[in-house]
Amino acid sequence: MSTTTNDAASIEAPRSGRIAPRYARTPGGKGNFEMLAWLFMRISGAILIVLIFTHLFVNLMVGDGIQAVDFGFVAGKWASPLWQVWDLVMLWLAMLHGTNGVRVIINDYADKNTTRMTLKSILYIASLVIIVLGTLVIFTFDPCPAGAPADLLADFCNA
Amino acid sequence: MTTEIAEPASKIELPESVGGDIPSFEITLKVRRYNPEVSDEAYWDEWKLTMYGTDRVLDALHKVKWEHDGSVTFRRSCGHGVCGSDAMRINGRNRLACKTLLKDLDTSKPILVEPIKGLPVEKDLIVDMEPFFQSYREIMPFLISKGHEPTKERLQSAEDRERFDDTTKCILCAACTSSCPVFWTDGQYFGPAAIVNAHRFIFDSRDDAGDMRLEILNDKEGVWRCRTTFNCSEACPRGIQVTKAIAEVKQAILSRSV
Numbered sequence: 499m500s501t502t503t504n505d506a507a508s509i510e511a512p513r514s515g516r517i518a519p520r521y522a523r524t525p526g527g528k529g530n531f532e533m534l535a536w537l538f539m540r541i542s543g544a545i546l547i548v549l550i551f552t553h554l555f556v557n558l559m560v561g562d563g564i565q566a567v568d569f570g571f572v573a574g575k576w577a578s579p580l581w582q583v584w585d586l587v588m589l590w591l592a593m594l595h596g597t598n599g600v601r602v603i604i605n606d607y608a609d610k611n612t613t614r615m616t617l618k619s620i621l622y623i624a625s626l627v628i629i630v631l632g633t634l635v636i637f638t639f640d641p642c643p644a645g646a647p648a649d650l651l652a653d654f655c656n657a
Numbered sequence: 658m659t660t661e662i663a664e665p666a667s668k669i670e671l672p673e674s675v676g677g678d679i680p681s682f683e684i685t686l687k688v689r690r691y692n693p694e695v696s697d698e699a700y701w702d703e704w705k706l707t708m709y710g711t712d713r714v715l716d717a718l719h720k721v722k723w724e725h726d727g728s729v730t731f732r733r734s735c736g737h738g739v740c741g742s743d744a745m746r747i748n749g750r751n752r753l754a755c756k757t758l759l760k761d762l763d764t765s766k767p768i769l770v771e772p773i774k775g776l777p778v779e780k781d782l783i784v785d786m787e788p789f790f791q792s793y794r795e796i797m798p799f800l801i802s803k804g805h806e807p808t809k810e811r812l813q814s815a816e817d818r819e820r821f822d823d824t825t826k827c828i829l830c831a832a833c834t835s836s837c838p839v840f841w842t843d844g845q846y847f848g849p850a851a852i853v854n855a856h857r858f859i860f861d862s863r864d865d866a867g868d869m870r871l872e873i874l875n876d877k878e879g880v881w882r883c884r885t886t887f888n889c890s891e892a893c894p895r896g897i898q899v900t901k902a903i904a905e906v907k908q909a910i911l912s913r914s915v
Contacts, residue, residue, distance in 0.1 A: 518777050521788035521844045523795075523878055530914055532881035537911065606884070609843045 535598055542591045549588045573641040582636055589632045597625040679709045684759055685767040686717050688729060691778050699778070702726070703767060708759050714747055714770065715754040731782035738894060741830030745782050746771040751832040751892035773835035775844060789831045792847045796855040796873055801866035817862040824857040824902050826895040833889035833899050845878045849889035849899045852880055856902040859909060871910050880907050 642655035776784040834848035889899035
């Protein structure tokens, strides 16, 4: 009889702090990373609107328009430090903006941590390669590299 | 001693023409059923009912439970949009069953009633609300003040009260949190309801723990996971501008750190 009362006394209140393990929040690291990422998206987005539309206008509308775009046109633009810096800023902001956007989408749609890790690793490696490669091209672009076989070069190099 | 007590006469004179028959119509109610003691699979059950122009979805559910199938399980307490027990997905939208009139829905098609999404279903329309309340507890939904206890009530100007008036209306029905696609994914996000209730204290001039709450919501599962899809504002049965409240908390965190 006494055991029954003991059992009754030890019965927990229903759902006292019991929470399905899937919902238990892992304590996240301190810091403002998510806030800074959010802020970066807004600022870079606003800057990119100006950068991209000016870029499109200069390349496609001014002068001969799209017909003028070739090796020589790009080399001519990158001879000027203004366009070098312009394209560099555009490359970095667009890549980081896009990478962060896809990172957020992965967070929203992948529900397993391993899936997230895999997808994000692919994403980060791809963005890093493109940023490094793009930066390298902006500063080292040479339409007529010395010593290259003549049949691989554009017409204007021989002129 | 045995004289019969007559009913007191009505104090309101109603002409015969007032009132009359309430228009009735046929509806098909489809309810998402789930009973883990019988099967792990959920299924749809449907009933054809004759309902009236004054009836709500809750009345249809009552009719089913009282007259057709007593095993249909759902929560409801006050039945008048105050207690927040009967939030459910009606025709794909989170609504309180007691505030949704049948005549406002398309009665030519079956009316679909499902449990709210993103929380574990326990039976039929009942979900485990514990993860939802856990997030609510984490943002400390109570007044925290520094200094001496005042000997009378804590006074506040009408303007200061107005600042957080919208977010005091929350009834914790979970319609907003369970309408949020970010919450559906993994249930880690604090969710609109917790942020709304944090907002209620963060912007209260009598409260001194705003910073602590902002710090909690600066978490990676906090306000920054909000994608402003406005599902929560659309779902709120109290008309709280939920997405706006979340944006104000974002602003507060930003202006505190920058």
